[in-house]
Amino acid sequence: MMISVKNLKFTYLNSKKLSLKIDSLQVAKGECLVLCGKSGSGKTTFARLLNGLVPEYYQGKLEGDIQVVGMQPGQNSVEEMSQKIASVFQNPATQFFHRKVEHELVFPCENQGIAQADIQSRLKQTTELFNLEQLLNYDLLNASGGEQQRVAIATANMQNPQLLILDEPSANLDQTSVERLKSHLKALKALGVTIVIAEHRLDFLKDLGDTYLYFENGEVTHTWSRKEWLALSEDKRHQLGLRGGKNLSFASQTLPEVPAQNGLQVYELTLTAGKKSLGAISHLAFPAGKIIAILGQNGLGKSSFAKLLSGLNKSNGIISLAGHPLSEKERLKETAYVMQEISLQLFSDSVKKELLLGNQQKKDYQKIADKLGLQDLLQRHPLSLSGGEQQRVLIGNALLSDKKIFIFDEPTSGLDYEHMLAVGKLLQELKAAGKIVLVITHDKELVTTVCDYQLDFANYISNE
Missing domain, CATH: 3.40.50.300 (P-loop containing nucleotide triphosphate hydrolases)
Structure with a gap:
């Protein structure tokens, strides 16, 4: 054996x-x-x-x-x-x-x-x-x-x-x-x-x-x-808290028209990975109060796009919020971004401290912890948790930030069915609050359960 x-x-x-x-x-x-x-x-x-x-x-x-x-x-x-x-x-x-x-x-x-x-x-x-x-x-x-x-x-x-x-x-x-x-x-x-x-x-x-x-x-x-x-x-x-076995599929959809003075607008943005060019985006507009799934194959530039939107990478195009062009500093201030690289975003020695890190909504942390199933883990070191638990901690931190733009890159990658639904409900709360919510994902169950629109990223990239 x-x-x-x-x-x-x-x-x-x-x-x-x-x-x-x-x-x-x-x-x-x-x-x-x-x-x-x-x-x-x-x-x-x-x-x-x-x-x-x-x-x-x-x-x-x-x-x-x-x-x-x-x-x-x-x-x-x-x-x-x-x-x-x-x-x-x-x-x-x-x-x-x-x-x-x-x-x-x-x-x-x-x-x-x-x-x-x-x-x-x-x-x-x-x-x-x-x-x-x-x-x-x-x-x-x-x-x-x-x-x-x-x-x-x-x-x-x-x-x-x-x-x-x-x-x-x-x-x-x-x-x-x-x-x-x-x-x-x-x-x-x-x-x-x-x-x-x-x-x-x-x-x-x-x-x-x-x-x-x-x-x-x-x-x-x-x-x-x-x-x-x-x-x-x-x-x-x-x-049992397990994901289903249904043969779900994605269906690319056209985003609604967003007036220039509303939502998150992107103009003439060039995507790169290091020195490699991934193409350019002429124009994209994301409405507030909707959950947008950003779909596409690996290596297309979805995560690079998220880093540009959030201010982590320097942009050579125009990114505006409600008609106001945003500088890198302003994008960092207005955007909560949960990246794929979970452990690289954990800085504190307890879950409670991690949830509160950089956030003003301190009174709400117990409520968020309860909704994400973290209430019994508040004194644990984040690096001692499973990948799925770490994922929920980072999502909780983002939710407590009360920012205007929320970007989640593979937010349910380590989550079971129960916690996938819990994250979905919290995304819907952000939607109800009029936030801009973008979800980069390959998770068909999440997309079909909570997302309003499915955007095929490849359709918006030009390699000319």
């Missing part, structure tokens, strides 16, 4: 609450194990245990028996386990060591002392498999979230792992990239690689996952085979 677990218990250091409890689990070579459950339910902790980060880096009390590819977390070091196990984290930018894509791809192999000829052979195979030929000289700092995700998975593949662990691999991917990811994982599975995936967006795994574990408060409370999983109704999945 590639993974064998019996009577497993784990409690984080300085915590009295049991973080993980699994009575029995067996995973054979070439199987795909899917970890599902609400945000903060224990999925990430189990993934950390499988690659040895628990208990070596995330310390605590580990009880019971666990064997992973013939090794024991806590007995074998992370360095030893990394020879056979590769991991892709929820926020791939946090695991990069190099800026250039090619250097990042070969780094793990060089670190393990693999012969240069073998490395080059693997590099050729991997770049072809993951369609990275055009990105080899690309700067990862200028890559989109989806491109970073693809590079991280390709880098893991370079190690020829026996076990591949992925945390929310579809979170920032467009539909084409999700299908490509699925194809890659199927190919790896056919080669005998065992795959463990912690995921909220489960629809793309329907013919890939063999066993589904449902986590609740750190404990595995349900185990389903693929057949049993597919037999679950949409209502049952939603009752």
Whole structure:
């Protein structure tokens, strides 16, 4: 067995609450194990245990028996386990060591002392498999979230792992990239690689996952085979806090006419990623009091556009609010922007302090924390939270800012069904307050549930 677990218990250091409890689990070579459950339910902790980060880096009390590819977390070091196990984290930018894509791809192999000829052979195979030929000289700092995700998975593949662990691999991917990811994982599975995936967006795994574990408060409370999983109704999945399996689709729509003196207006804006030109936008107008979904493939320039609107990047065009052209300083003042790179936006040593950071609406923080399910986490360090919990903290901070423009880049990437709906309700409150609300997303459930308009970003970019 590639993974064998019996009577497993784990409690984080300085915590009295049991973080993980699994009575029995067996995973054979070439199987795909899917970890599902609400945000903060224990999925990430189990993934950390499988690659040895628990208990070596995330310390605590580990009880019971666990064997992973013939090794024991806590007995074998992370360095030893990394020879056979590769991991892709929820926020791939946090695991990069190099800026250039090619250097990042070969780094793990060089670190393990693999012969240069073998490395080059693997590099050729991997770049072809993951369609990275055009990105080899690309700067990862200028890559989109989806491109970073693809590079991280390709880098893991370079190690020829026996076990591949992925945390929310579809979170920032467009539909084409999700299908490509699925194809890659199927190919790896056919080669005998065992795959463990912690995921909220489960629809793309329907013919890939063999066993589904449902986590609740750190404990595995349900185990389903693929057949049993597919037999679950949409209502049952939603009752469990899981995303549905409906075949939803996007439908591009024309935005309403916005008078020049109203809303957010953009004129003659050039999009770039580093030194690379992504095209130009002649004119775009966003109405207040509506939720606009900005859709499009990875690498199109959606996040670059958001950084221009928010004042993080210098603009060579005109961006006006209610007829008033905004300087960079004014855009920063008027815009609340939640980026994809979650952990890079956390600065405080408690959730409460993070919610209040830079905000004037201090009296409302308890109400926002309650709506986002953060009331029991207020004294926790933000970096100790799951990706979904961190996401909700950043959204809460933005909501408390009481600004005029709100931009959310993949706001539900790590969220379960329940918290996706909670975020949706808060977006609707911003809409009711007459705010300008822009949501960059690939989340079909969010778009069809709360957004008023769906904007296909490619239709507004000129490359002339």
